[in-house]
C-alpha cells in the first residue's frame with residue numbers, strides 16, 4: 001500500500017515515516033527538503049527507502065499547479081500534515097476525490113476551543129477562538145460533511161501539544177522559553193505561575209501522534225468519517241508540571257502565583273502570548289474514542305515527555321544546573 005505524507009519531515013513525520021516504512025508501506029514524502037528535521041539514530045536505512053517529492057506547496061498553490069499535482073497522486077492513502085485553511089483543503093478534496101481510498105487530515109485540539117466540559121470528547125460542540133482553531137474546525141466540518149453526503153474517505157486527527165525528544169514540550173509555565181524554567185526548577189529558584197497554577201496542558205509525544213495516524217490506516221473502516229483526539233493519557237496542571245520537573249532534580253518547586261496578565265513582565269511579550277493561549281484554552285481531551293475504535297495505546301505520559309526532553313538537554317549540555 002502506498003502512502004503519501006505531505007509535510008512528512010517535521011515533528012510528526014520524523015516519527016511517522018520510519019514507522020510506516022518499517023511496517024511495510026511504500027512511503028512518499030512531499031517536502032521542500034529531503035531530510036527529516038529530527039532524524040534519530042538507526043532510522044537512516046528506513047528514510048533511504050522513501051520516495052521523495054520535492055515541492056513547495058505554498059508556491060504551487062499560488063501559481064495554481066498544486067491542484068494538478070494532487071490530481072496526479074498515485075497513492076492509496078494521503079496524509080496532509082500541513083493544511084491550515086479551508087481553501088487549501090478544498091483543493092485537496094476536489095483533486096483527490098475518486099482516486100484515493102483514504103485521506104487523513106491533521107487538525108488540532110485548538111479546533112475545540114477553550115475547555116468547557118472535560119475531558120472533552122470529539123462529539124462536543126466546537127467553540128474555537130483563534131484564527132488557527134477556527135480554520136481547523138471549518139476544515140474538519142467540511143471533511144466530515146463531505147464523507148456523510150458523498151462518501152469522501154476522510155479522517156481527522158487532532159493532536160494535543162506535540163513534542164519529542166528533540167522538540168521541547170510546552171513548558172511548566174505554559175510556553176516555550178528555552179531552558180529557563182527547567183534551570184530554575186532544577187536549582188530551586190522562584191518560578192512564577194499564572195493565577196492559581198491550575199491551568200492545564202495536554203501534551204502528546206510525536207510518536208504517539210504517529211501511532212494514531214498508522215492505526216487510522218490500519219482500521220480504515222472504523223476511521224472513515226470520524227475525528228479523533230490524540231494526546232497523552234491525561235492532562236496536567238502547570239503546578240503539577242513544576243512539581244514533577246523539580247522532583248527530577250530532587251527538589252520541591254519554589255512557586256509564586258501572580259495574575260495571568262502580570263506574567264508578561266516575567267516572561268516577555270513573545271513567551272507570554274504562548275502562555276496566555278495555553279491558559280485560556282486549558283485543554284483536557286478524552287482519548288477514549290481513539291482507544292476504543294483504533295486501539296490507541298499511548299506510550300508517553302507528560303512525565304515521560306519531560307523526562308526524555310530534559311535527559312536530551314542535559315546530554316547535549318544545553319541545560320546546565
Ligand SMILES: NC(=O)c1ccc[n+]([C@@H]2O[C@H](COP(=O)([O-])OP(=O)(O)OC[C@H]3O[C@@H](n4cnc5c(N)ncnc54)[C@H](OP(=O)(O)O)[C@@H]3O)[C@@H](O)[C@H]2O)c1
Nearest residue numbers: 007008009010011012031032033056057058081108161162
Ligand atoms: N506543533 C504542535 O504542537 C501541534 C499541535 C496540534 C496540531 N498540530 C498540527 O500539526 C501539523 C504540523 O505537523 P508538524 O508539527 O509535524 O509540522 P512541522 O514540524 O512544522 O513540519 C512541517 C513539514 O512540512 C514541510 N513543509 C513546510 N512548508 C512547506 C511547503 N511550503 N511546501 C512543502 N512542504 C513544506 C516541512 O519540510 P520542509 O521544511 O523541508 O519543506 C516539514 O516536512 C499541523 O497541521 C498543525 O496544525 C501541531
